[in-house]
Amino acid sequence: MKTIIVIGASGNIGKAAIKGLGKHKVITASRSGKGCDYQVDITDKTSIAALYKAVGKFDAVISAAGHCEYAPFESMTDDQWQATIQSKLVGQMNVVKVGLDHIENGGSFTLISGILNIKPMPLAIADATTSGAIDTFVKCVAFELPRGIRINAVNPTVIEEAWEMYGEMMPGYQPVPGALVGKAFERSVDSFITGQVIFVDA
Ligand SMILES: NC(=O)c1ccc[n+]([C@@H]2O[C@H](COP(=O)([O-])OP(=O)(O)OC[C@H]3O[C@@H](n4cnc5c(N)ncnc54)[C@H](OP(=O)(O)O)[C@@H]3O)[C@@H](O)[C@H]2O)c1
Numbered sequence: 001m002k003t004i005i006v007i008g009a010s011g012n013i014g015k016a017a018i019k020g021l022g023k024h025k026v027i028t029a030s031r032s033g034k035g036c037d038y039q040v041d042i043t044d045k046t047s048i049a050a051l052y053k054a055v056g057k058f059d060a061v062i063s064a065a066g067h068c069e070y071a072p073f074e075s076m077t078d079d080q081w082q083a084t085i086q087s088k089l090v091g092q093m094n095v096v097k098v099g100l101d102h103i104e105n106g107g108s109f110t111l112i113s114g115i116l117n118i119k120p121m122p123l124a125i126a127d128a129t130t131s132g133a134i135d136t137f138v139k140c141v142a143f144e145l146p147r148g149i150r151i152n153a154v155n156p157t158v159i160e161e162a163w164e165m166y167g168e169m170m171p172g173y174q175p176v177p178g179a180l181v182g183k184a185f186e187r188s189v190d191s192f193i194t195g196q197v198i199f200v201d202a
Pocket of ligand 1 (some may be wrong): 012034068088155
């Protein structure tokens with residue numbers, strides 16, 4: 001049994017991830033901390049370090065957090081770009097950077113990206129761009145991680161549990177059950193793969 005921290009555990013993807021971690025000890029965290037074991041803000045390195053210190057020993061971190069702003073490229077403001085980049089990209093990279101000082105030997109990080117960098121749709125340029133950056137980050141940083149530590153990204157399409165919210169803006173996309181995305185997180189945590197982008201699409 002591994003001890004796994006799931007950041008963004010209260011969200012759609014966080015709940016899907018937890019479905020794949022049944023045999024492990026799961027510690028939950030989110031920005032508000034509502035319904036979770038801990039509060040953390042991934043845009044703040046001090047907050048991330050405090051989470052890791054409070055948990056103590058852990059074998060894996062799953063990041064299912066990353067706020068994205070949606071707007072047409074022509075009207076997307078600098079603030080909207082910054083909010084998305086600081087959360088979905090820099091925030092998740094911080095989860096790894098700070099985590100290296102705390103995670104056990106042979107541990108793993110799994111980050112969230114999203115299918116929109118492969119299958120673009122209107123209004124989603126910031127989500128797509130940062131998802132592509134996360135995929136590139138895990139492929140490349142995997143070569144630099146010490147102590148047998150692994151890293152992967154899960155890149156899912158929209159999940160059924162979120163379809164009501166996003167379905168209208170995603171004509172022609174087929175949602176997948178959250179449980180399938182849970183399997184992808186399980187494969188990242190429980191196999192030996194590293195530097196991989198695990199796509200989950202219909
Ligand atoms: N939903 C999908 O079908 C889908 C598919 C592919 C990719 N994705 C990607 O997955 C990520 C999460 O999406 P979601 O649908 O699960 O969103 P969600 O339901 O809104 O949940 C977001 C989760 O992340 C936490 N969070 C947000 N900002 C944070 C921060 N700065 N620090 C720590 N925790 C933070 C939230 O905490 P609080 O609730 O406490 O604020 C919540 O637990 C996004 O980047 C999205 O693009 C989603």
